Amino acid sequence: MQKDKPFSQACENNKAPILEKLTELFKQPGTILEIGTGTGQHAVHFASHLPHLVWQPSDHPQNAQLARAWIDDSELGNIYSPIALNVLEGNWSGLPAIDGVFSANTAHIMAWQEVEAMFHGVSRILPVNGLFCLYGPFSYGSRHTSESNSRFDLSLRTQAPHMGIRDMEDLVALGAETGLALEDDFEMPANNRLLVWRKS
Numbered sequence: 728m729q730k731d732k733p734f735s736q737a738c739e740n741n742k743a744p745i746l747e748k749l750t751e752l753f754k755q756p757g758t759i760l761e762i763g764t765g766t767g768q769h770a771v772h773f774a775s776h777l778p779h780l781v782w783q784p785s786d787h788p789q790n791a792q793l794a795r796a797w798i799d800d801s802e803l804g805n806i807y808s809p810i811a812l813n814v815l816e817g818n819w820s821g822l823p824a825i826d827g828v829f830s831a832n833t834a835h836i837m838a839w840q841e842v843e844a845m846f847h848g849v850s851r852i853l854p855v856n857g858l859f860c861l862y863g864p865f866s867y868g869s870r871h872t873s874e875s876n877s878r879f880d881l882s883l884r885t886q887a888p889h890m891g892i893r894d895m896e897d898l899v900a901l902g903a904e905t906g907l908a909l910e911d912d913f914e915m916p917a918n919n920r921l922l923v924w925r926k927s
């Protein structure tokens with residue numbers, strides 16, 4: 728029976744362009760950890776189109792089961808059950824061996840301390856040469872790339888001061904500190920980017 732499933736229109740809009748990039752980036756068979764999976768729409772879309780990959784969804788304990796309905800309904804054999812993963816906590820134990828990491832629209836929701844923890848954790852679990860792909864809106868030299876991103880940033884900071892669009896300079900510096908070298912910065916629709924770091 729069809730269950731009520733959480734739905735994000737943004738995921739429907741961005742899943743095809745993101746898939747196009749992930750298809751180029753994750754060519755080899757392997758297991759991909761998704762951080763902050765949300766509804767599960769991305770997980771199902773990417774796993775169904777990239778059958779050489781195994782997808783490991785995860786999210787903050789508060790949201791870890793949100794993706795369950797999409798994943799169960801998909802009946803795909805290459806998605807593991809979603810796991811609870813708060814990037815701030817512990818040593819991310821209980822994960823299978825990970826070959827790559829993907830995360831969408833998380834860096835502006837997390838506090839900067841969580842973004843730092845995410846980079847440290849990703850670097851710990853990635854093998855040398857493994858990729859970390861981070862999708863979302865970003866600013867450059869503290870300048871937003873569009874009026875709408877500027878408004879979005881203001882609305883985030885008004886809702887909660889710890890949230891906000893992250894600046895590339897800070898992320899590149901954080902990557903360098905944690906052994907992740909920025910390799911690509913793809914322009915994506917709707918003023919978003921797909922940033923790709925390689926574990927050195």
Ligand SMILES: C[S@@+](CC[C@H](N)C(=O)[O-])C[C@H]1O[C@@H](n2cnc3c(N)ncnc32)[C@H](O)[C@@H]1O
Binds near residue numbers: 812
């Ligand atoms: C805006 S949603 C993005 C969901 C999905 N990736 C998407 O693109 O629609 C932000 C996600 O980040 C997750 N998140 C926030 N803080 C987190 C943390 N400390 N550890 C793991 N995930 C976190 C939230 O639970 C939420 O699922």
